[in-house]
Structure formats: structure tokens, C-alpha cells
Amino acid sequence: MMNKNTNLEVTQNLAESNPSASTHIVVVGNGMVGHHFVEQLIQHEGANYCQVSVFGEESHIAYDRVHLSEYFTGKDAQDLALTDADFYQRNRVDYYANQKIIEIDRSHKKVITESGESYSYDKLVLATGSYPFVPPIDGHKRANTFVYRTLEDLDAIRDCAKNAKVGTVVGGGLLGLEAANAIKNLGLETHVVEFAPRLMPVQLDEQGGNLLKSMIQELGVKVHVATGTQNIVEGEQCFHRMNFSEDGKEYLETDLIVFSAGIRPQDALAKSSGLVLGERGGIQVDSHCLTSDKDIYAIGECALYEGRIYGLVAPGYNMAKAALDHVLKQGKLEFKGADMSTKLKLLGCDVGSIGDAHGQAPGSKTIVFQDGMQGCYRKMVVNQDATKLLGAVLVGDNASYDTLLQYYLNDIDLPSQAESLILPVSDGASPALGVDALPSTASICSCLNVTKADISQAVAKGALSLADVKAVTKASTGCGGCAALVKNVVDNELLALGVEVSTDICEHFAYTRQDLYNLIKVESIKSFDELLEKHGKGQGCIVCKPLVGNILASVWNDYVLKKEHVTLQDTNDRYLANMQKDGTYSVVPRIPGGEITPEKLIVIGEVARDYKLYTKITGGQRIDLFGAHLNQLPDIWDTLIKAGFETGQAYGKSVRTVKSCVGSTWCRFGVNDSMTMAIDIENRYKGLRAPHKLKFAVSGCTRECAEAQSKDIGIIATEGGWNLYVCGNGGMKPRHADLFATDLTDKELVQYIDRILMFYVKTADRLQRTSVWMDGLEGGLDYLKSVVIDDSLGLAQELEDQMALIVDTFQCEWKTTLEDPQAVKAFRHFVNHDGVDEQVVFVEERDQIRPATQSEKNHLIAKAS
Amino acid sequence: MSFNWKTVCKQEDLIEGVGVAALFEGEQVAIFYLPKLDPQVFAIANWDPIAKANVLSRGIVGSIEGKLVVSSPLYKQHFELSSGQCLEEDIVIPCWQVSLENGEVKLAS
Numbered sequence: 019m020m021n022k023n024t025n026l027e028v029t030q031n032l033a034e035s036n037p038s039a040s041t042h043i044v045v046v047g048n049g050m051v052g053h054h055f056v057e058q059l060i061q062h063e064g065a066n067y068c069q070v071s072v073f074g075e076e077s078h079i080a081y082d083r084v085h086l087s088e089y090f091t092g093k094d095a096q097d098l099a100l101t102d103a104d105f106y107q108r109n110r111v112d113y114y115a116n117q118k119i120i121e122i123d124r125s126h127k128k129v130i131t132e133s134g135e136s137y138s139y140d141k142l143v144l145a146t147g148s149y150p151f152v153p154p155i156d157g158h159k160r161a162n163t164f165v166y167r168t169l170e171d172l173d174a175i176r177d178c179a180k181n182a183k184v185g186t187v188v189g190g191g192l193l194g195l196e197a198a199n200a201i202k203n204l205g206l207e208t209h210v211v212e213f214a215p216r217l218m219p220v221q222l223d224e225q226g227g228n229l230l231k232s233m234i235q236e237l238g239v240k241v242h243v244a245t246g247t248q249n250i251v252e253g254e255q256c257f258h259r260m261n262f263s264e265d266g267k268e269y270l271e272t273d274l275i276v277f278s279a280g281i282r283p284q285d286a287l288a289k290s291s292g293l294v295l296g297e298r299g300g301i302q303v304d305s306h307c308l309t310s311d312k313d314i315y316a317i318g319e320c321a322l323y324e325g326r327i328y329g330l331v332a333p334g335y336n337m338a339k340a341a342l343d344h345v346l347k348q349g350k351l352e353f354k355g356a357d358m359s360t361k362l363k364l365l366g367c368d369v370g371s372i373g374d375a376h377g378q379a380p381g382s383k384t385i386v387f388q389d390g391m392q393g394c395y396r397k398m399v400v401n402q403d404a405t406k407l408l409g410a411v412l413v414g415d416n417a418s419y420d421t422l423l424q425y426y427l428n429d430i431d432l433p434s435q436a437e438s439l440i441l442p443v444s445d446g447a448s449p450a451l452g453v454d455a456l457p458s459t460a461s462i463c464s465c466l467n468v469t470k471a472d473i474s475q476a477v478a479k480g481a482l483s484l485a486d487v488k489a490v491t492k493a494s495t496g497c498g499g500c501a502a503l504v505k506n507v508v509d510n511e512l513l514a515l516g517v518e519v520s521t522d523i524c525e526h527f528a529y530t531r532q533d534l535y536n537l538i539k540v541e542s543i544k545s546f547d548e549l550l551e552k553h554g555k556g557q558g559c560i561v562c563k564p565l566v567g568n569i570l571a572s573v574w575n576d577y578v579l580k581k582e583h584v585t586l587q588d589t590n591d592r593y594l595a596n597m598q599k600d601g602t603y604s605v606v607p608r609i610p611g612g613e614i615t616p617e618k619l620i621v622i623g624e625v626a627r628d629y630k631l632y633t634k635i636t637g638g639q640r641i642d643l644f645g646a647h648l649n650q651l652p653d654i655w656d657t658l659i660k661a662g663f664e665t666g667q668a669y670g671k672s673v674r675t676v677k678s679c680v681g682s683t684w685c686r687f688g689v690n691d692s693m694t695m696a697i698d699i700e701n702r703y704k705g706l707r708a709p710h711k712l713k714f715a716v717s718g719c720t721r722e723c724a725e726a727q728s729k730d731i732g733i734i735a736t737e738g739g740w741n742l743y744v745c746g747n748g749g750m751k752p753r754h755a756d757l758f759a760t761d762l763t764d765k766e767l768v769q770y771i772d773r774i775l776m777f778y779v780k781t782a783d784r785l786q787r788t789s790v791w792m793d794g795l796e797g798g799l800d801y802l803k804s805v806v807i808d809d810s811l812g813l814a815q816e817l818e819d820q821m822a823l824i825v826d827t828f829q830c831e832w833k834t835t836l837e838d839p840q841a842v843k844a845f846r847h848f849v850n851h852d853g854v855d856e857q858v859v860f861v862e863e864r865d866q867i868r869p870a871t872q873s874e875k876n877h878l879i880a881k882a883s
Numbered sequence: 884m885s886f887n888w889k890t891v892c893k894q895e896d897l898i899e900g901v902g903v904a905a906l907f908e909g910e911q912v913a914i915f916y917l918p919k920l921d922p923q924v925f926a927i928a929n930w931d932p933i934a935k936a937n938v939l940s941r942g943i944v945g946s947i948e949g950k951l952v953v954s955s956p957l958y959k960q961h962f963e964l965s966s967g968q969c970l971e972e973d974i975v976i977p978c979w980q981v982s983l984e985n986g987e988v989k990l991a992s
């Protein structure tokens with residue numbers, strides 16, 4: 019039997035020489051797969067000795083169609099682009115946008131564009147994809163009817179939705195439900211009309227389909243199954259009326275219609291040039307993706323291999339690799355079909371389908387678990403003696419998908435109580451498959467085709483950390499769904515090699531940050547000395563002291579300059595200001611949401627002028643005053659606090675800023691009051707100390723002027739409430755935030771943020787930004803959602819209580835400090851002298867001070883003495 | 884050998900567990916007070932020769948493999964409190980003999 023998991027098989031052909039320098043490769047179609055072909059060609063340095071031309075019918079350069087729907091939730095065409103014209107140009111690829119190829123002249127080996135130009139080729143690659151099938155119902159060409167395939171389609175839908183109230187999707191398959199979700203997010207009353215008796219008829223059985231239907235209906239989408247549309251005519255309340263019965267008694271009125279009734283391979287060009295097609299369409303190819311013409315290849319959704327069209331991107335990528343291998347005459351790879359198992363989230367509902375979902379194999383048996391209360395349905399299809407998994411269906415919860423998929427792909431023997439794989443277990447964790455049990459051929463990362471053996475080899479060759487293994491193998495750099503599995507395999511390999519993975523934070527504590535957090539909490543430890551005495555050794559260091567100081571602050575929220583805490587603080591926390599390179603400090607008062615009165619602005623100006631401070635607006639919408647001597651800090655803060663300012667905690671690993679736009683109050687596009695939300699959020703979380711600094715932003719609409727999607731916590735106003743994004747980051751390693759939840763009320767929003775932040779505080783490593791934390795979180799975003807939204811760990815109350823304590827015990831650290839003369843004394847530069855540090859020397863530049871360079875200093879100090 | 888002890892500041896000027904800066908014969912000295920250890924006080928230069936700033940009194944005090952150190956608040960190198968030896972680079976900074984007597988902190992010049 020063919021190994022299900024490698025659709026690329028290694029063949030024995032001996033490599034011939036490379037194609038000659040003059041080989042001209044023409045690629046028709048600049049979609050996901052066409053682009054992948056070009057990208058692989060460049061990677062193989064093929065572009066150096068071939069001449070490459072790419073023709074795309076669309077006006078956009080190749081983009082990520084898989085994530086097309088994100089175009090409606092904040093991403094723009096540029097975010098979705100897979101490449102840019104520059105990249106093509108740098109690699110000498112000629113790219114023609116808006117150029118449809120309308121003819122192939124096979125005898126002269128030329129392609130002809132719509133505008134009549136012709137280009138010759140030596141090898142032609144057809145990557146024309148597919149087009150949405152629109153059932154030929156009467157009235158299907160009326161205005162305000164759409165398909166869901168390209169950026170232009172989505173532009174048109176968005177435009178139409180502005181004046182629409184009701185939207186309907188024809189087709190209840192994968193793509194149809196995704197389109198329905200998008201329409202719902204556009205704020206329309208949403209209907210799905212499906213001809214078959216259940217949703218997702220290809221992947222789901224009847225019970226699974228029914229459960230999905232009821233879950234989706236609970237979300238407010240109306241589902242009409244077993245419903246055929248007779249015709250579409252002018253409506254009375256809405257733009258259209260869709261008649262479901264011939265007598266016109268059953269009908270639905272809707273303003274816009276999206277057809278999503280399946281895809282058809284885009285084979286028109288191949289057909290008109292006489293290439294062999296399948297009976298029901300699709301360009302017939304062999305395992306090299308060669309068509310009936312030995313110089314023409316077809317890859318992606320337009321290609322038909324052994325009677326099958328592959329409507330997913332991963333098989334398309336593998337076709338691209340197989341075709342390239344053949345063009346370059348490397349003789350290493352072939353395409354041998356692909357597994358079509360899928361897992362996804364539709365309208366917030368998990369759906370998974372593996373292998374023979376319908377139990378069609380002779381003698382197969384099914385094991386079903388259904389929980390009507392929790393809304394979850396799981397089915398396994400097993401062989402006659404229940405030793406192998408043939409297929410599975412999951413609705414409502416995908417927790418067991420990864421494990422089941424590995425059993426299926428690798429033909430692993432099922433445990434004797436096979437049903438245990440889908441039965442709920444009392445402690446909430448489903449039995450995971452030990453990675454030991456996986457054969458070395460097991461595909462760990464299917465996007466990038468990385469097997470367990472690839473990972474073992476990488477480890478054996480010296481990649482001794484997850485990051486190294488990822489860098490070498492590229493595993494989990496695609497969709498990222500395999501991150502947890504990759505980590506397990508790596509850890510397992512390291513263990514087998516006898517490498518001990520030390521997670522101790524430093525020589526003084528043989529614990530991780532999470533361990534210390536729990537010890538401090540559970541044993542009610544209130545000081546570093548107490549912790550050191552009970553659980554550590556030595557005198558502490560720059561790793562454990564600030565770390566413990568930080569945890570104590572997160573848990574008990576004591577004043578950080580209390581006698582027993584002062585020794586733990588980094589200089590910034592110890593002097594409540596940010597030390598600069600010359601030993602002076604910068605001062606940043608809090609300006610919640612960046613909103614400030616003229617009076618306060620004047621006070622800042624006066625302070626800056628009186629103390630001669632260099633003044634700069636920060637990226638977080640506040641004002642930073644540089645060049646303050648240690649002994650000036652208390653006076654500066656005295657003035658600021660009297661004017662109503664509070665500490666900005668720019669010095670702490672704590673909540674920094676909540677960047678905001680003015681939102682609906684002023685902006686004509688705003689849909690909600692982002693300004694008030696930003697101020698409320700900043701005031702709520704301002705005292706929180708966390709493993710690393712935290713930045714927030716709030717935008718008043720999806721135009722996203724506050725750049726919330728690059729923040730740890732990003733909030734975007736929608737017609738239906740607030741969309742919450744989490745774990746984004748600018749800085750050294752930018753990360754786009756993940757959409758965590760949509761259309762939240764103010765209350766839900768704050769509740770989720772409370773829980774997310776406290777869970778982060780509880781579980782993150784030392785100095786780990788939320789972005790890295792998320793990437794390392796086993797189970798990723800879905801796991802975080804289950805913890806925060808479904809309270810899967812039963813922690814929600816504890817997390818909220820902990821946050822409530824922090825919020826209730828907030829104090830402005832500068833105010834507390836100024837009230838304590840002993841604390842103020844610590845801000846003298848010398849304990850035995852009133853002077854300041856004479857090594858601090860400023861010069862003027864652009865009418866403000868800056869630290870003098872060494873030579874300027876030598877000169878100035880010499881002159882003075 | 885006998886030292887010439889001079890008072891630099893009062894014991895009450897010191898802060899437990901951290902350093903303070905004092906001016907001693909025109910030089911900036913960082914004085915650390917660790918009352919649970921013996922000796923209890925240490926004095927090294929306040930000048931961090933790597934960062935080129937007078938900041939060592941404001942670093943975190945700790946131990947690395949048994950050696951008592953302060954870490955520079957700017958670039959985090961460690962300096963041994965008893966000798967002024969930098970652990971990361973081949974640099975030794977000045978250090979002073981210190982004594983605590985009747986509430987006075989004295990340095991040997």
C-alpha cells in the first residue's frame with residue numbers, strides 16, 4: 019500500500035544534467051501554487067540558468083487565498099501577498115499582471131495573451147487554479163450576486179454589503195460556511211442554503227452535519243438544508259427573492275447572494291489547445307505533473323491526478339515541487355496523491371474529517387461518541403477487528419484530531435480500547451499518542467513535508483533546541499498547526515540522546531519561572547529572602563532577583579521600593595525612571611490613551627524647560643523627558659504629581675501604553691468610542707507587572723489607525739462590539755496578532771483580557787513577550803481560547819480574582835515614594851555630598867541637550883578645570 | 884602594615900542589600916552594605932569602565948559561583964566586590980579597604 023503520508027515519492031532515475039541556460043519556462047497563473055513553483059525554482063537557483071516568465075490574470079501579485087477571509091477582519095491585500103514585484107525582479111523573473119493567456123500554440127510552442135502578444139516557451143506550466151461553480155438557476159446573473167474566490171470578489175461583496183441587510187450563501191460546504199462567516203462579520207443577517215440534506219456533505223456524516231447545523235444556528239446563522247433554489251427574482255422587502263418551491267410559497271428574501279457550490283478546474287485554456295482532460299474536467303497529469311504534451315505541466319487545482327482534483331493548497335505545493343523536479347531533471351520527487359484530511363474552525367465551531375469519514379470500506383465499523391449537552395460529536399471508522407483507524411469525523415471539538423491523524427497516516431495499531439481515543443476523560447486531557455510510537459516516516463509537518471526522521475537527523479547533527487530544529491528543517495513554519503507535535507518530537511529526540519534540557523532559571527534556583535510563581539503563590543511567600551531560604555542558595559543574581567521581584571509584584575502588588583524588595587530591582591525599577599547611557603534618567607508620565615489637556619501639556623513643558631530636559635514624543639503617544647540627574651527625580655515628580663500626573667511605569671516590566679485613535683467621537687469612520695475604551699483599559703491595567711512589558715492599542719474601526727494588530731493586546735471596534743487581538747509584537751521580531759474573539763461587549767472584552775493577561779503572568783517564561791509565549795504555547799491559540807473562553811482548566815475565577823487584586827491595590831509608585839522621606843533620600847547622587855556627577859556633560863543640538871561624546875567631554879572638562 | 888582610615892559617611896547613609904555612591908578624596912566610590920555577611924561592607928569604584936559612566940553603586944548585588952559581585956546597570960558585566968575584578972573582561976577596577984566603626988564608615992587611603 020502506498021504510504022499515505024508522503025505524497026512525494028523518491029524515484030530511482032539518475033539525475034541528468036541541468037536544463038541549458040536558454041530554457042524558457044512560462045508559468046500561466048500567479049496563484050498560490052504557480053507562485054510556489056516560481057519560489058522553489060528560485061530556491062533551487064533554477065532562475066539563474068532558466069528564463070522565467072509568469073502571467074497572472076488577476077491584478078494582484080500572488081496572495082494567500084487560504085486566508086482570504088482575513089481581508090474582512092483587518093488584513094489588506096499587502097498583508098495577504100505572498101511576495102512582491104521586487105522579489106521577482108531581483109531574481110530575474112518577468113512578471114506580467116493583468117495578462118490572461120488565451121491561447122497556446124503548441125506547434126510553435128508559444129502562448130498568446132489577451133492583448134495579442136505572443137511569448138515562446140520551452141517548458142510551459144499551467145497553474146490556472148479553479149473557478150467557483152455557479153448553478154445555472156434562473157436569475158443567477160442578477161446584480162448583487164457574487165462568488166468568493168478573489169480579492170476583487172471580496173471588494174465587491176463588501177461594497178454591496180454596505181447597503182444590505184440580508185446575505186445568503188448558496189452552498190453549505192467548507193467554503194460556503196467560510197463565506198457565511200464573512201457575511202455575518204459584515205453585520206448582515208446571514209442564511210446558508212444547501213441542496214444536500216446536511217452541511218459539509220463531503221466531509222461529514224448525517225449526525226455530524228446535524229450537530230454542526232445546530233451549533234451554527236445558535237450563532238445566529240440560519241441554515242436551510244435539503245433546499246433547492248428554483249429561481250431568483252426581484253424581491254419585495256429585499257433586492258432578491260429566492261424561490262424554493264415551484265408554487266412560490268416557500269422563498270427567502272435577501273439583498274445579496276454568494277454562490278459557493280463547489281469549484282471546477284480552470285481548464286478552458288488546456289481544452290482549447292487540445293490537451294487531454296478528465297471526463298468531468300481537469301487537466302490530466304502523471305506523477306511528474308506532465309500533461310499529454312511532454313513540454314506542458316499542470317499543477318494545483320486545475321490538475322487531475324488519477325481521477326482526482328485536489329482542492330487544498332498542500333497537495334498543490336507538492337505538485338509544484340514534483341513538476342519542478344522534472345523540469346530540472348533531478349529525478350528525486352514524484353506526486354503520488356495526497357491525504358485530504360482537514361481540520362478547521364467554521365463560524366467558531368471545530369470540524370475535523372480524516373480519511374474514510376463515511377465508513378465506505380467493506381467490513382469497516384464505527385465507534386461514535388456524542389454529547390448533546392457540550393455540543394460535540396466524534397466518530398472513528400475502524401477496520402473489522404478494530405486494529406487500524408480508517409477515518410474519523412469530529413464536530414464541536416478538535417482536541418483529538420492530531421492524535422487520530424497520526425494513527426491514520428502512519429497505520430499505527432490502535433490501543434485495545436480504541437474508543438478511549440474519543441471518550442472524554444475525567445481530568446480533561448485526551449490521551450496523547452506518545453511520539454515514540456510514531457514511525458520515522460511519520461509526517462510531522464505536512465505543509466513543509468518534514469518527517470520524524472528529518473527531525474531526528476537534524477538533532478543528531480547538532481540542532482539541540484526547538485528553535486535550531488525549526489531553522490534547519492523549516493518544520494512548523496507553514497500553518498503552524500504542528501508546533502506542539504514538533505516540540506514533542508524534538509524533546510523526545512533530545513531525551514534519547516541523553517541531552518539534559520535544563521530549565522533552571524539560574525544557579526540560585528533550580529526552578530523555572532512558572533515553578534517560582536506557583537511556589538510564591540501556594541506558600542504565600544512575601545519576600546526574596548524567604549524564597550531563597552526555603553528553595554534557593556547563594557546570594558541571588560541579576561536573573562533571579564528582578565525575576566522574583568517581578569513575580570512578587572504580580573502576585574502581591576506590594577510597593578516595589580519596600581525595604582525587602584528594593585535590593586531586587588534593576589536600576590530602572592529602583593529609581594522609578596529609565597537609566598540612559600550616561601547614567602542620567604528619563605522621565606515618562608502616564609498619558610492614558612495619549613489624551614492630554616493643554617494645561618497638563620504646559621506643565622510638562624515647564625518641567626522640561628526648568629530642568630533642561632531633552633524632550634521627545636514616544637511611539638506610544640506620550641512624552642519622554644531625558645537627562646534628569648538622580649537627585650532631580652523627586653522634585654520633577656513632585657511637580658508632575660501636583661499637576662495630576664501619575665507614573666508611566668516606563669521603567670518596569672509592566673503595562674506601558676494603550677495607543678488609540680480618536681474613534682467615533684471625532685472620526686467620520688469610527689464605529690465605536692475607542693478613546694474612552696483606551697483610557698479605561700489603560701487605567702485598569704496600569705499597575706500590572708508582567709514577565710515583560712505590555713503594549714495595547716484600540717482602533718475605532720477596521721481601518722486600524724492605532725495599529726492594534728501589532729500589540730500584545732489589540733482591540734478594534736466593529737459594528738457588533740469589539741474584536742480582540744492577542745500576542746502581536748512590533749520590535750525586534752514583529753508578529754501579527756491573532757484574532758482571539760469577535761464582537762465582544764465591553765464586559766466580555768475586559769473579562770477576556772483579565773484572564774489572558776493573568777494566564778500569561780502565571781505561565782510565561784522570564785522576559786518572554788506574549789508573542790513568543792503564544793508561539794511556544796502547546797496547542798497555541800485554540801488552547802488559549804479554551805482556557806480563557808471555555809475555562810477548560812477551571813482557572814478563570816482565580817485569574818479574574820488575581821487581576822481584581824492588582825486593580826484594587828494600584829498605587830502610583832512615585833506618589834508613595836514622595837510621601838516617604840527615607841525613600842526620597844535614596845535619590846541623592848552622593849550620600850556625603852550635595853553635588854552631582856561631573857562626568858555627566860551635555861552639549862546642545864537642535865536647541866536641546868544631548869550627552870556629550872567622549873572627545874567633546876574631554877575638551878569641555880579640560881576647559882572647565 | 885597599617886592603614887590610614889578616614890571616615891567617608893555614616894552607617895545610616897548605607898542601604899541594606901544595595902550600594903550607595905560617596906565622594907572620597909575627589910573620587911566616586913560605590914559602597915555596598917550586606918549586613919548578613921562578614922565583612923558587611925565593600926567599596927569599589929563607582930565608575931564603570933565599560934559603560935564609561937558612574938553607575939556601579941546602582942547595580943544589583945549577588946553571587947556568581949560563590950563570588951560576591953555587583954552587576955553594572957548598563958551592560959550587565961559583573962565586578963567582584965572584594966577585588967574589583969571584572970568577571971567578563973580582563974579589567975580590575977579600584978577597590979578600598981572598608982571598616983564600620985561606631986556608626987561611621989571608614990575607607991583606607
Ligand SMILES: Cc1cc2nc3c(=O)[nH]c(=O)nc-3n(C[C@H](O)[C@H](O)[C@H](O)COP(=O)(O)OP(=O)(O)OC[C@H]3O[C@@H](n4cnc5c(N)ncnc54)[C@H](O)[C@@H]3O)c2cc1C
Pocket residue numbers: 046047048049050051052053073074075076083084085086087117118119120145146147148166167168193196284287317318319320328329330331332334362
Ligand atoms: C475562501 C477560501 C478558503 C480556502 N481555505 C483553504 C484552506 O483552509 N486550506 C487549503 O488547503 N485550501 C484552502 N483553499 C483552497 C486554496 O486556496 C487553493 O487550493 C489554492 O489557492 C490553489 O492554488 P492554485 O494556484 O492552484 O489556484 P489559484 O490560487 O486559484 O490560482 C490560479 C491563478 O491563475 C489565474 N489564471 C487562471 N487562468 C489564467 C489564464 N488563462 N491566464 C493567466 N492567469 C490565469 C487565476 O486568476 C488565479 O490567480 C481556500 C480557498 C478559498 C477561496
Ligand code: SF4
Pocket residue numbers: 679680681682685686687688689692717718719720721722723724
Ligand atoms: S481606526 Fe477608524 S475610527 Fe480610528 S481614526 Fe482610523 S478610521 Fe477613524
